[in-house]
Amino acid sequence: MTDLEVRTDKAIATLGLEAKVRLLTGATNFTLHPEPSAGLAEVVLSDGPTGVRGALFTGGRIACQLPNATLLAQHWDTTVAAQAGALLAEEAAAQRVHVVLGPTVNLHRTALNGRLFEEFSEDPLLTGALATAYINALQEHGVAATLKHFVANEAETDRKTVNSLLDERTLREVYLLPFEMAVADANPWAVMAAYNRVNGTPATEHMELIAGVLKGEWGYDGLVMSDWYAATSTVESADAGLDLIMPGPAGPWGDRLVAAVRRGEVAESTVDEQVRRLLRLADRVGAFGTQRQWPSEGPAPDSAERREVLRRLAAGGMTVLVNRASTLPLAAEGNIAVIGRHALETVTQGAGSAEVRPPHVVGIADGITQALGADRVTVVDGVEVRRDPLTAVEGSLRDPETGELGMRVVTRDAVGEVIESRHVGWTELFTRESPWVRSAVTIELTAEVALAEPARMQVGVRGRGEWTFSAPGHFERVRLERVDDAGEVLRLPYRTVTLRLEPGARITAVATAEPEERVIGLAARRAPKPPAVAIGAAVRAAREADVAVVVVGLTPEQETEEVDKLTLALPGEQDALVAAVAAAAKRTVVVVNAATPVLMPWLDRVDAVLWAGLPGQEAGAAVAAALTGEIEPAGRLVTTFPARDGDGPVWSPVPVRGKVSYGEGIAVGHRGWHSARTEPLFWFGHGLGYTEWAYGEAELAVADDMIRSVRVEVTNTGGRAGREVVQVYWRPEAEPVRLVGWTGIDLEPGRTASVDVPVDARLLRRWQDGAWQQLPGTGEVLIARGLGDIRATLPAAN
Numbered sequence: 125m126t127d128l129e130v131r132t133d134k135a136i137a138t139l140g141l142e143a144k145v146r147l148l149t150g151a152t153n154f155t156l157h158p159e160p161s162a163g164l165a166e167v168v169l170s171d172g173p174t175g176v177r178g179a180l181f182t183g184g185r186i187a188c189q190l191p192n193a194t195l196l197a198q199h200w201d202t203t204v205a206a207q208a209g210a211l212l213a214e215e216a217a218a219q220r221v222h223v224v225l226g227p228t229v230n231l232h233r234t235a236l237n238g239r240l241f242e243e244f245s246e247d248p249l250l251t252g253a254l255a256t257a258y259i260n261a262l263q264e265h266g267v268a269a270t271l272k273h274f275v276a277n278e279a280e281t282d283r284k285t286v287n288s289l290l291d292e293r294t295l296r297e298v299y300l301l302p303f304e305m306a307v308a309d310a311n312p313w314a315v316m317a318a319y320n321r322v323n324g325t326p327a328t329e330h331m332e333l334i335a336g337v338l339k340g341e342w343g344y345d346g347l348v349m350s351d352w353y354a355a356t357s358t359v360e361s362a363d364a365g366l367d368l369i370m371p372g373p374a375g376p377w378g379d380r381l382v383a384a385v386r387r388g389e390v391a392e393s394t395v396d397e398q399v400r401r402l403l404r405l406a407d408r409v410g411a412f413g414t415q416r417q418w419p420s421e422g423p424a425p426d427s428a429e430r431r432e433v434l435r436r437l438a439a440g441g442m443t444v445l446v447n448r449a450s451t452l453p454l455a456a457e458g459n460i461a462v463i464g465r466h467a468l469e470t471v472t473q474g475a476g477s478a479e480v481r482p483p484h485v486v487g488i489a490d491g492i493t494q495a496l497g498a499d500r501v502t503v504v505d506g507v508e509v510r511r512d513p514l515t516a517v518e519g520s521l522r523d524p525e526t527g528e529l530g531m532r533v534v535t536r537d538a539v540g541e542v543i544e545s546r547h548v549g550w551t552e553l554f555t556r557e558s559p560w561v562r563s564a565v566t567i568e569l570t571a572e573v574a575l576a577e578p579a580r581m582q583v584g585v586r587g588r589g590e591w592t593f594s595a596p597g598h599f600e601r602v603r604l605e606r607v608d609d610a611g612e613v614l615r616l617p618y619r620t621v622t623l624r625l626e627p628g629a630r631i632t633a634v635a636t637a638e639p640e641e642r643v644i645g646l647a648a649r650r651a652p653k654p655p656a657v658a659i660g661a662a663v664r665a666a667r668e669a670d671v672a673v674v675v676v677g678l679t680p681e682q683e684t685e686e687v688d689k690l691t692l693a694l695p696g697e698q699d700a701l702v703a704a705v706a707a708a709a710k711r712t713v714v715v716v717n718a719a720t721p722v723l724m725p726w727l728d729r730v731d732a733v734l735w736a737g738l739p740g741q742e743a744g745a746a747v748a749a750a751l752t753g754e755i756e757p758a759g760r761l762v763t764t765f766p767a768r769d770g771d772g773p774v775w776s777p778v779p780v781r782g783k784v785s786y787g788e789g790i791a792v793g794h795r796g797w798h799s800a801r802t803e804p805l806f807w808f809g810h811g812l813g814y815t816e817w818a819y820g821e822a823e824l825a826v827a828d829d830m831i832r833s834v835r836v837e838v839t840n841t842g843g844r845a846g847r848e849v850v851q852v853y854w855r856p857e858a859e860p861v862r863l864v865g866w867t868g869i870d871l872e873p874g875r876t877a878s879v880d881v882p883v884d885a886r887l888l889r890r891w892q893d894g895a896w897q898q899l900p901g902t903g904e905v906l907i908a909r910g911l912g913d914i915r916a917t918l919p920a921a922n
Contacts (some may be wrong), residue, residue: 127891132403135162136396141233144399145381147275148370153352153556156402157372164403168268169370173225173242174740175475175480176215180557182643183550188741189473189482190214191438193228194719195737195860196562197244198441198759200849202257203866208270209261210863211433215288216267218422222409223268223314225477227255229302232763233278233792236689236865238682241474241738245762246793246808248298249887252305259310266416268409271306273351274327274338275299276522277815279777279784282689285353286779287321290786295322296891297790304342305886313346317366319354328355334365347405352477359389367398374538403706409564420831426483431742432704435755438739438746442757444732444812451671451711451731453814455751456738458670460496462489463662463705464698465652465719465919467675469517470743474719476685481550482741487703488675488715495752504665507697508652512618515552515586520648521571523547531571531646552586552645555638568634568645575627580651583631583766584620587644590636593619605648615686616643622651627891655697660700662709672709673751674702677717683738690776691769692723702726715747721765724805735759743856753814758847760811760910764794767805772797794911797861809851809863809910815842815873819915822907829901831920834881836907847871851910852881854888854920856903859909862887 136144139162142653147164150158156167172175173193178184189209191197196208216224226240232246244251259269265313276288276299306312314402318327319332327333328350349368355361358380361369369375384390385540403412423429444452454460460835467489473479489503523532530549537543544560551571553561561567573581585591588606593599604617618678635644651656666672676698681691688849693699707714713732716722728734734757739746741823751755766772773796794808820837834852849868855861864887869879889896909915 128404128407131163132710132716133684136399138162139194139399141385141392141395142382143630145377146394147402148367148381148398149369149377152179152373153181153371163405163413165415167222167409167411168220168408169223169225169626170216170219170221171226171477171596172212172216172477173226173228175224175482176219176221176224176479178219178221180554180555182552182554183392183548184218184481187219187424187484188434188481189480190434191740192241192442192474192738193244193294194241194721194762195438195441195739195759197250197254197762198443198737200250200760200866202253204437204440205254206261207433209258210265212263212535213262213267217265217419220418221267222411223270223405224262225270225272227258227269228271228272229255229306230277231299231302231792234777234826235721235763235766235772236690236775236777238686238688239331239474241683241764242478246764247309247762249863249884250302250762251605252302255302255306256309258281258682259306259312263310266408267407268313269331269540270316270349271303271312272313272316274303274315275318276322276331276786277318279322279688280686281778283686284319285323285782287810288371288786289323289783291789293891294786298792299324301886307338307342309346311346314403315344315348317350317354318349319351326357327356328366331362331364339365344664345400345401345404347401353664359384362390362398364396367401368667369583375487384490386650403419404679412756418546420494424483430545434740435742435746435749438737438742438757439749439757442737442746442750443735443759443761444757444814445735445778445806445810446727446730446733447812448731451713452672452734452751457503459500459502459586459668460492461502461504461665461672461709462492462675463504463665463670463672464582464675464701465509466506466677467503468505469649471677471717472680472740472743473738474683475680478685484741486742488717488744488747489509491746491748492673492751499520502665502669504662505653505658505660506662506675507655507701509698511687512681515647517649520523520574521646521785522553522574524570524572525812529574531569533570534570535561536566536568538565551644551648554643556641565637566634567644568632569644570630570632571646572629572816573625573629573631573648575625577625578626580622582620582622582647582649582651583625583626584618584647585633585644586616586618587635587649588617588642591619591633591643592666593631595621595623595631596625598623601737616645616649617685620647634802655700659697659830660703663704666705666712668710669709671711671713672705673713673715674705675715675717678701678722679719683719689720692770694722699725706730713751719899721763723767723769727805735761754800756813756814756844758813760809760849762780762808764797764804764808766808767803768849771802774802790861794908795862798861806916807910807912809849809908810912811910813846815840815844815846817841817848817909819907820876822916822918824905824918826901826921827847828909830885831883831899831901831905833883834907835915836879836904837876838869838871839876840873845870845872849909850879852883853908853911855906856899856920857905859899861906864888
């Protein structure tokens, strides 16, 4: 027996049933129970796809905010995924976090998915390879990765009740494949079971998938936890192979699981195995037995080291969609008009469990101005882009007592006496994570508007409850109810007003106590102008500039956990803004600040389009580097972009009578587009970069009737150094096309290289009659720069 097995057996033997079961439900929202008698320390978990937020959902520690997952994936580079994983591990260690709740390997089945920004791609091979690199790098530093959400969790609408219906071939070849790859090649120390049902059975109770496929067939030795509040049963979830219920301290196990064991409904050996896996996880992260040594310090989130890494991660994954007449990179001379609300209020992350508090956000307007100089750049606000003001814009409010950014929170008793007064460095408060407010009869939130000069501001309150709200010249009482059934954390009701405020103007909101836990906060942002006024100002600026850079995009209203979109159209009058600027400007560049595909009815009227994604804290600096060519935006798309609402193999994520049918089978994403011979707006894999590429002779390496690799000569025929991503697709006879491999290469102008692309054998098989079978090695191999730019076609068989 190994030392770990000896220690684990001893620990299990010394614990009674109640003590063992207690360990199997979280202690809090993001911690697990310690058990000193067994040598088990507290284990801390943190959401982490975009940064390590720590053990608080709202207002936690300042942390690095990475580019979103799709932007990282657009590098098509496992070394970049590993770099992100290593950075997150260092951030986790600095916060004494043992387990990061990521990566997310659900697929971009529909572009309407509100959580698409948190997922790598629409392709199972690309997703699985990137997740594997991310996990290996994270766990090499002793921090656990959590592979999620297991499985068939590709939309947010009714996600806690929806029944995903899919045949076994589709499940195995498409949606389980990224999980299979990650388990085989990286062995994540934790896996998270999803909210949804799979073919009628809740994912947290799915014995066939958890105990059968994951733990049995794949030999997975890690821990399987529930998504937060996903598990509702006792016997069924325990017997299915679930090991940990999150969050805690309450849940469907506890006393009910103890009683089930004593009644003989659940074997105590099942509980022992659950504890064994929990202790294995704790040992791996240094919380069982000898405790790990945490670093005394590391690079700060706003350090020069971190900022440069994050800038390059963002800029290098940005994608040049259109570049007519070499409009990009921007010339070294000439005046630039930067236009749009997203230029001023750049969106750097999606909403929900992936959110973190960055040390700062470099807006796109600021980044371009800093890069080109204030004498060359004019900045003009755009049209309104959102309905919900969300939380107060970073840096817009300050504590009236200390002057620090954030707000002052004062709790009072029934007669109005102050119980406690605290500075909070954020503008939201989660009562679950703030036990000091629970005895209050009223909670007062106060802040000063941090303005340099008078301005029209949109200010107000967010969160369910009875409110009084006052600001200079305004007072009102309002009752806010919860938003639909979207929860008390991710989507909050709000009430705002538009006022002209002086620097230092004070806003005060008082909420009455409520028995249920909730999130409350303040809203504050510069008020938008009417569309006609905003567009008129933009047109005037565009006429006077050599190049107009219009920044458009989505907001966390559309790119959010718990809610899917209804359309891919840009919100507000952004399309009208782009069209008006394009008609007036000498040249027009559109920067799209979004992770999700959007419609582009103005595409033929603009000169260039840069897809910027959600770039994280260094957003503006990264966009400036990409526009000027300091860093080549060499990204390739990881999602097929529809040209119109309704196009594509899958459109609506909305369940029908509680069910979502994966009727397209294995023809998801580009596979389905290619099979239907339908032309999208932009193909999966598309990206122009800043140079030109020529492909020469190509050959296949075939053994045992299987494609092993592809070799092709590639030449950089342009005038700049650049990165090419050679993509290899296989189109078997009577089967959809599929990505089977890719390789990236960096070349100087005029240089040629022989590029070898290994083919992953897992894409050359078919699930049939309950087993894997090798597909016949026939059909065609496509060598491409995206499926819209195929450079060579070879017969698959020799």
